[in-house]
Amino acid sequence: MAANKPSIPKGTRDFLPSEMIRRDFIFDTIRKHFKRFAFMPIETPSMEKLSTLTGKYGEEGDRLIFKILNSGDYLRKANKDALAEGNSTKLTSSISEKALRYDLTVPFARFVVQHQNEIQFPFKRYQIQPVWRADRPQHGRYREFYQCDADVVGSDSLRYDVELLSLIDEVMSDLSLVDYTIKINNRKILAGLAEVMGIADQLTDYTVAIDKLDKVGEDGVIKELEGRNMPSSVISKTKKLFQLGDEEQTLALLDDWFSDSSIGKKGLEEIRYLLNGAKNADLRTAKIKFDITLARGLNYYTGSIYEVISNEVEIGSICGGGRYDDLTEVFGLKGISGIGISFGAERIYDVLMKLDRFPESAKEGIQLLFINFGNEEAKHCESLLREVRRAGINAELYPESSKMQKQMKFANANTVSWVAMVGENEMKNKTIRLKNMISGEQEDVSIETLIIKVKG
């Protein structure tokens, strides 16, 4: 009986220990800073009610939600008309009422409304869990991936808008991702722009078009705007906007344009606060750039928006977020403003991998391996093993007294940092021959010295 080659679904991955150690390093670093910024942990289920998710991510987003088939004889209850018509959209609601979460923000909004009497506002939460998207996989783009989110809800203070810049700065610096840019913009500015251009109803179309500036260039954007039948005044104003490279000039131009747009003025006020706040935040590595073309697809953002890109590796954004004023409203709770960011741990992994910038500690598997020389020696090592483990060292004793070469190979394969050899002589002298597997140096030491050395 020939067994089928086992495999996993498209866009999903297995992770080997060597990969998991590095992934955990990233998650641990992000989690550490989330905690330092006083965010509290929560978790939500992998699946949500389909109705919770649909309509929150725009038409495109809805298509990418993984739906879960109802249990039991689901076809009996299916919408027969829709089935006969071959209308999947209509059929879906009758055969699926659950779906895998698409991101962590919308489930969080649901969570806030549901537990509003159990939490204290302003509520800062962090959440590190996988999400699923029925997207077509590509490099750096998976159907199952982790998001690391931090959000504050219940406060519209712009201090938090600034604080998130600091958080990004701390995390990126700590991950030694030193060359990156935080692009910032404000949806109110984009709304003001659409207003003064007289295309308020085509705001999304307009922002999607100018968002492509980096990719298709000015001519490409103009072509796209023309393709969407934008009036010529819009085209000329957009050209004018693009000609200004300087941040100050852009802001001054917008001041002029927004003289009659209250939303535009508000946006400018906010972005100035943010830029000024960033200057005073003593950022370690972050380069902040006001980018009028930054739009971000998710349509629940209403204020500040962020996107972080690496300047060293081309991989798309590695972190993104923004402020949203109405997200809890659809679940029945008004007046709760929120702001959050999401770190793309998977992409950060790819970037660190490409730059070979994981620290040695994130490559280490087992810290200490005891070589097995035989029954007597092994028995002696077992008590030493207990001792070093209690001292907080990740340690192992090789199970059999195999040939030294084999045991050393095992050590290499598991990226063991230190090897301890205790044979007849060492037992007699109550010492341990400790070998550093990177330098190759070795010396006879006491158990106390060993613990100090291995713990570094």
Place this chain on the structure above:
RNA sequence: GUGGAUGUAGCUCAGUUGGUUAGAGCACCGGAUUGUGGUUCCGGGGGUCGUGGGUUCAAAUCCCAUCUUCCACCCCA
């Protein structure tokens, strides 16, 4: 979802116009080396050529379908 590539051993890839038993390097296992790994030498295991059909005397090679991975669009972490 639209368009385009790809798939041979665990990994990276050879494989001539269809023609015997499909190869290499690395990795793995064993030995040289009974207390010292990442070097060297010798030997060994491992592939129904992504999967399923079809054309042919004959298919890794040609055709179709399907899956995977990748690229562009869309969208995004």
